[in-house]
Amino acid sequence: MLAAILYAIPFLMQGLLTTIVVSLLVVVLSTAIGGLMGIGLVYGPAPVRWLVRGFSDIVRGIPILVLIFFIYYGLPIAGLNLQPFSAAVLALTVFKSAQVIENVRGAIGSIPRGQMDAGKAVGLTFAQRLAYVIAPQAIRRFLPPWINGVTDAVKGSALVSLLGVTDLMHAMQQVIGRTYNALPLYVLGAIIYFVINYGLSALSRMLERRFSYIRE
Amino acid sequence: MSVLDPSSGTPLLRIRGLEKAYGQVTVLRGVDLDVAKGEVVTVIGPSGGGKTTLLRCVNFLETYDKGSIRIDGEEVGYQDGPRRAMRSERDLARMRAETGMVFQMFNLFPHLTAAENVMLGLVKVRRKPKAEARAIAEHWLRRVGLAEKLDRLPSELSGGQQQRVGIARAVAMDPKILLLDEITSALDPELVGEVLDVVLQLASEGMTMLVVTHEIGFARDVSNRVVFMADGLIAAAGPPRELFGGAIEVERLRAFLSRFGARV
Numbered sequence: 001m002l003a004a005i006l007y008a009i010p011f012l013m014q015g016l017l018t019t020i021v022v023s024l025l026v027v028v029l030s031t032a033i034g035g036l037m038g039i040g041l042v043y044g045p046a047p048v049r050w051l052v053r054g055f056s057d058i059v060r061g062i063p064i065l066v067l068i069f070f071i072y073y074g075l076p077i078a079g080l081n082l083q084p085f086s087a088a089v090l091a092l093t094v095f096k097s098a099q100v101i102e103n104v105r106g107a108i109g110s111i112p113r114g115q116m117d118a119g120k121a122v123g124l125t126f127a128q129r130l131a132y133v134i135a136p137q138a139i140r141r142f143l144p145p146w147i148n149g150v151t152d153a154v155k156g157s158a159l160v161s162l163l164g165v166t167d168l169m170h171a172m173q174q175v176i177g178r179t180y181n182a183l184p185l186y187v188l189g190a191i192i193y194f195v196i197n198y199g200l201s202a203l204s205r206m207l208e209r210r211f212s213y214i215r216e
Numbered sequence: 217m218s219v220l221d222p223s224s225g226t227p228l229l230r231i232r233g234l235e236k237a238y239g240q241v242t243v244l245r246g247v248d249l250d251v252a253k254g255e256v257v258t259v260i261g262p263s264g265g266g267k268t269t270l271l272r273c274v275n276f277l278e279t280y281d282k283g284s285i286r287i288d289g290e291e292v293g294y295q296d297g298p299r300r301a302m303r304s305e306r307d308l309a310r311m312r313a314e315t316g317m318v319f320q321m322f323n324l325f326p327h328l329t330a331a332e333n334v335m336l337g338l339v340k341v342r343r344k345p346k347a348e349a350r351a352i353a354e355h356w357l358r359r360v361g362l363a364e365k366l367d368r369l370p371s372e373l374s375g376g377q378q379q380r381v382g383i384a385r386a387v388a389m390d391p392k393i394l395l396l397d398e399i400t401s402a403l404d405p406e407l408v409g410e411v412l413d414v415v416l417q418l419a420s421e422g423m424t425m426l427v428v429t430h431e432i433g434f435a436r437d438v439s440n441r442v443v444f445m446a447d448g449l450i451a452a453a454g455p456p457r458e459l460f461g462g463a464i465e466v467e468r469l470r471a472f473l474s475r476f477g478a479r480v
Contacts, residue, residue, distance in 0.1 A: 120277060121275055121319075
């Protein structure tokens with residue numbers, strides 16, 4: 001079994017790199033997009049709130065696999081042809097953005113109203129209140145569910161193999177296709193995914209301690 | 217002395233016909249009030265009478281429906297002119313920086329130390345260099361008796377100490393008028409004195425103040441004028457001696473004061 005694992009490792013590296021790139025892209029894009037939409041949901045005018053609420057509810061109500069197939073196989077009918085890689089990243093980003101919206105809403109909602117009042121009273125503009133009063137307090141509530149979401153993104157990225165993108169999962173299946181020896185490969189794959197996600201969890205706990213300056 | 221009688225010239229704060237409703241509930245029904253520069257005006261009255269809402273309107277933490285609030289002749293919250301349009305975010309921030317506010321629940325920034333709480337507005341709004349802002353913060357925190365607590369987080373301070381930081385944060389911005397919203401209501405009784413002492417000190421130095429309080433004795437000691445608000449209207453007003461001395465015969469006021477046993 002060890003021999004089979006050692007044989008497979010070089011073949012998996014390219015796939016692992018794709019998995020990491022997909023995960024990174026999804027996390028960065030969805031945090032930016034979901035963050036802005038989340039702020040819109042909390043502070044925006046009514047039409048913006050309705051749009052964001054609708055987007056979030058619909059996306060979170062659809063299985064991620066359906067979303068991926070819809071974007072890859074469905075959108076071409078509407079004239080939008082995406083490469084498998086782009087389609088996979090887009091689908092995962094849409095899915096994850098909806099989660100980030102809720103993370104942001106929850107984090108900001110946990111801050112007492114008086115904080116915004118105090119920021120106004122001092123003469124801070126809306127952007128300054130967000131940056132210097134709300135965000136530093138919200139970050140602590142935002143991080144744990146957000147990092148959970150990051151590990152979800154890494155795990156969820158395995159679904160891009162269904163579109164033929166050679167990520168870690170797909171690379172594993174290719175090796176299995178050559179060696180007909182499935183178990184060592186799945187053990188190895190599980191270990192790699194676990195190491196990545198366990199590292200992220202450890203990072204999460206470290207960040208939580210770092211931002212634990214607010215005692216309640 | 218009438219409600220509208222500031223002894224000298226144009227008042228610093230001029231409120232006319234102020235009306236405010238939350239949906240079906242009318243909170244302010246046409247309030248007229250002037251505060252002259254250097255004057256301390258205290259608003260007393262039963263809960264739900266509109267005191268806090270009045271104060272929050274002056275800082276535009278609440279919008280108002282009708283009437284006018286002017287500070288130094290400038291309309292609060294809305295653009296001058298016939299069309300009632302809200303001021304820009306930038307403009308609102310600029311005007312709010314001219315009024316200091318101290319809150320019932322302190323509302324200190326929990327992630328910042330006492331000194332940083334005071335410095336935030338100085339650095340981000342007044343654009344002062346960090347070192348200068350720090351010096352101003354130290355000055356005011358020393359003035360409120362917290363020289364030893366500069367680098368403590370709010371969670372490490374007592375309620376009375378937190379509220380004194382709140383006062384320092386407001387006055388450090390050098391506001392034209394200081395708004396105090398029931399600043400001792402959330403404090404343990406033994407901590408009330410240390411906070412009120414600071415306010416008395418500021419009053420004696422000529423700080424213009426509009427104070428909402430339930431501390432009748434404090435209202436008597438600190439005020440040039442006391443305003444009694446009930447049901448969204450000013451029901452009585454006058455110098456503390458007259459208002460508390462029985463010279464002003466208003467049934468609601470008499471009933472309110474008798475609950476405090478506070479005839480002076």
